[in-house]
Amino acid sequence: MTADLILTPNMDRPDDIYAGLLATHEGLTKDASDALNARLILILMNHIGQHDVLAQALQAAKSPEKG
Amino acid sequence: MNKIFEVPLYPYRRHADQDALSPAHHKVAVIGAGPVGLAAAVDLAQQGVEVVVLDENDKVSFGSRAICFAKRTLEIADRLGLGAPLVDKGVRWSIGKVFFDERKVYDFNLLPEEGHKRPAFINLQQYYIEEYLVKRAREIEAGGAQIALRGGNKVAGITDHGDHVALSIDTPEGQYEITADYVIACDGAASPVRSMLGLDFVGRVFEDNFLIADVIMEADFPTERWFWFDPPFNKGQSALLHKQPDGVWRIDLQLGWDIDKEQEKKPENVTPRLKAMLGDDVEFSLEWVSIYTFQCRRMEKFRHNRVIFAGDSAHQVSPFGARGANSGLQDTDNLAWKLKLVLDGLAPDALLDSYDAERVFGADENILNSSRSTDFITPKSEISRVFRDAVLDLSEHHAFARPLVNSGRLSMPCTYDGSPLNTPDALPLGPARTRPGSPCPDAALGNRFLLDGLGDRFTLLTINTDAPDSLTESGITVTRLALSDQDDVTGALTARYLGDAPAAVYLIRPDQHVAARFRAYDDTAIRAAIRCATGQDIQA
Numbered sequence: 268m269t270a271d272l273i274l275t276p277n278m279d280r281p282d283d284i285y286a287g288l289l290a291t292h293e294g295l296t297k298d299a300s301d302a303l304n305a306r307l308i309l310i311l312m313n314h315i316g317q318h319d320v321l322a323q324a325l326q327a328a329k330s331p332e333k334g
Numbered sequence: 335m336n337k338i339f340e341v342p343l344y345p346y347r348r349h350a351d352q353d354a355l356s357p358a359h360h361k362v363a364v365i366g367a368g369p370v371g372l373a374a375a376v377d378l379a380q381q382g383v384e385v386v387v388l389d390e391n392d393k394v395s396f397g398s399r400a401i402c403f404a405k406r407t408l409e410i411a412d413r414l415g416l417g418a419p420l421v422d423k424g425v426r427w428s429i430g431k432v433f434f435d436e437r438k439v440y441d442f443n444l445l446p447e448e449g450h451k452r453p454a455f456i457n458l459q460q461y462y463i464e465e466y467l468v469k470r471a472r473e474i475e476a477g478g479a480q481i482a483l484r485g486g487n488k489v490a491g492i493t494d495h496g497d498h499v500a501l502s503i504d505t506p507e508g509q510y511e512i513t514a515d516y517v518i519a520c521d522g523a524a525s526p527v528r529s530m531l532g533l534d535f536v537g538r539v540f541e542d543n544f545l546i547a548d549v550i551m552e553a554d555f556p557t558e559r560w561f562w563f564d565p566p567f568n569k570g571q572s573a574l575l576h577k578q579p580d581g582v583w584r585i586d587l588q589l590g591w592d593i594d595k596e597q598e599k600k601p602e603n604v605t606p607r608l609k610a611m612l613g614d615d616v617e618f619s620l621e622w623v624s625i626y627t628f629q630c631r632r633m634e635k636f637r638h639n640r641v642i643f644a645g646d647s648a649h650q651v652s653p654f655g656a657r658g659a660n661s662g663l664q665d666t667d668n669l670a671w672k673l674k675l676v677l678d679g680l681a682p683d684a685l686l687d688s689y690d691a692e693r694v695f696g697a698d699e700n701i702l703n704s705s706r707s708t709d710f711i712t713p714k715s716e717i718s719r720v721f722r723d724a725v726l727d728l729s730e731h732h733a734f735a736r737p738l739v740n741s742g743r744l745s746m747p748c749t750y751d752g753s754p755l756n757t758p759d760a761l762p763l764g765p766a767r768t769r770p771g772s773p774c775p776d777a778a779l780g781n782r783f784l785l786d787g788l789g790d791r792f793t794l795l796t797i798n799t800d801a802p803d804s805l806t807e808s809g810i811t812v813t814r815l816a817l818s819d820q821d822d823v824t825g826a827l828t829a830r831y832l833g834d835a836p837a838a839v840y841l842i843r844p845d846q847h848v849a850a851r852f853r854a855y856d857d858t859a860i861r862a863a864i865r866c867a868t869g870q871d872i873q874a
């Protein structure tokens with residue numbers, strides 16, 4: 268069974284959480300921001316867990332124009 | 335200080351072959367008396383195959399080199415008759431600590447699965463394994479096995495004549511020739527045999543150098559594996575501390591690519607580095623220092639007609655995960671019984687192609703694992719370092735990140751999925767870990783162990799079901815090992831071999847890998863499985 272990556276709107280309160288993302292980075296150097304992004308990606312990957320979904324996410328991030 | 339690597343164990347002696355009018359003939363010639371060549375020779379000789387081992391040297395390998403031996407290797411050693419001395423001498427460990435920058439980020443306990451005769455790992459200098467193998471060779475020779483170790487015998491020429499191989503050998507007293515039915519080339523990563531035959535060895539060089547030092551000290555560091563990423567005493571690099579027997583400690587320090595190897599190896603440069611790591615007040619002496627560049631590569635094919643490559647000559651991996659020597663011993667475990675059947679005329683020569691298929695598959699698995707470890711330890715780009723450091727930072731606080739920390743995935747035996755010797759799985763409710771192709775996991779049976787009852791020959795393992803005590807198919811005799819719930823005092827047998835099935839019949843190869851499994855004994859199906867596992871149908 269392969270689960271599908273969700274590419275339609277799925278976030279609660281999108282404006283709020285997007286602002287939250289920017290706020291989290293505020294005042295950080297480029298290096299600190301890069302490190303934060305990396306930690307965030309790993310945390311989210313673990314939360315999603317399923318290999319198939321993550322593989323689709325990697326593809327979607329690499330070539331947003333496809334699919 | 336351990337001087338075993340200075341003692342000639344099989345010094346050059348003139349042999350009658352050197353005075354023969356025409357080249358003397360041998361069944362099998364093994365080139366190289368490293369751990370892999372010695373294991374191949376002991377395995378074959380113990381099974382009644384005449385074998386001669388040629389090595390240009392006459393001692394165990396210099397320095398400890400491989401130090402971490404996995405359970406599967408110890409099980410193979412049991413079959414070869416030297417498991418007990420290895421385990422008695424080796425250091426057991428199960429706690430590991432991971433440090434990042436100035437702090438410890440976490441520790442782990444390997445908590446090995448219960449119900450195995452042998453521990454998950456032991457640490458032991460490679461020279462002990464070689465010494466015990468030489469001893470074992472002498473012991474079986476005294477018992478009548480035809481095994482000869484010839485030191486000071488350097489193979490200088492090799493010609494495959496199609497139906498036999500001719501070797502020319504340099505000795506302190508000049509050159510002589512022998513012929514052999516088959517040659518096993520265990521002559522190490524720089525394999526002169528490979529070069530003489532003009533064969534490839536392709537792969538990836540990691541642009542990095544590691545200082546490997548064996549240090550003797552009376553320190554109260556615990557028996558644990560300590561791994562540092564980016565420590566203050568080796569900024570931007572990594573370090574490892576691991577204990578061996580006799581108060582010897584293995585220290586690995588990553589040095590980077592642009593270094594002067596000869597300079598770095600000098601004690602006056604090594605000592606300050608070690609003091610920075612161990613502390614100024616720790617007294618130590620250096621036993622062995624080496625600088626190592628890692629490569630991950632393999633030959634395209636391990637079998638070239640009558641010349642068969644095993645160990646480092648066939649494949650090389652980075653040492654993270656201890657896959658060098660461990661995988662070499664799995665090569666000979668795989669090869670010896672096949673060669674024996676072919677030499678005895680009980681299996682077609684094509685059975686040897688399955689050595690190639692199975693061990694190339696194993697080498698690729700090892701190369702994949704050790705490349706990934708190396709990429710984690712030595713990030714190859716800025717972004718991979720960012721992710722690596724993020725994993726380490728998270729691992730301090732969150733368990734989820736710890737499985738991503740990769741300082742070496744310790745060597746596990748390979749499951750030969752897709753091997754031409756496997757019969758499709760006919761035990762649908764059986765556990766995945768014992769599907770055809772799997773190495774048999776051990777299981778405690780009261781005061782004995784399952785694996786002690788397997789090996790060297792084909793076995794029919796029956797659990798809770800009936801079968802003949804022995805059967806012969808195509809000249810190959812298979813003996814039954816009958817077990818039932820009564821033997822399964824710990825439940826390990828059921829968990830590992832039955833799963834949800836009430837009963838099972840396993841056909842097990844001489845190297846303790848599963849060839850086929852069924853719900854019950856079916857004469858036709860078992861006979862077909864024996865033919866398949868011995869390559870009888872490949873030729874047809």
Ligand SMILES: Cc1cc2nc3c(=O)[nH]c(=O)nc-3n(C[C@H](O)[C@H](O)[C@H](O)COP(=O)(O)OP(=O)(O)OC[C@H]3O[C@@H](n4cnc5c(N)ncnc54)[C@H](O)[C@@H]3O)c2cc1C
Nearest residue numbers: 366368369370389390399400488489521522645646658659
């Ligand atoms: C410096 C160093 C450090 C290492 N550290 C580690 C480690 O930490 N962990 C780990 O897992 N592995 C390590 N390894 C790898 C490990 O030692 C090997 O995987 C293992 O020794 C392979 O065994 P082998 O028998 O295939 O080859 P080798 O042990 O290399 O034996 C080859 C033998 O062939 C003989 N020979 C060569 N040419 C000829 C010829 N023409 N005629 C006759 N004989 C010949 C040699 O004398 C030698 O005895 C290290 C290797 C080296 C060199």
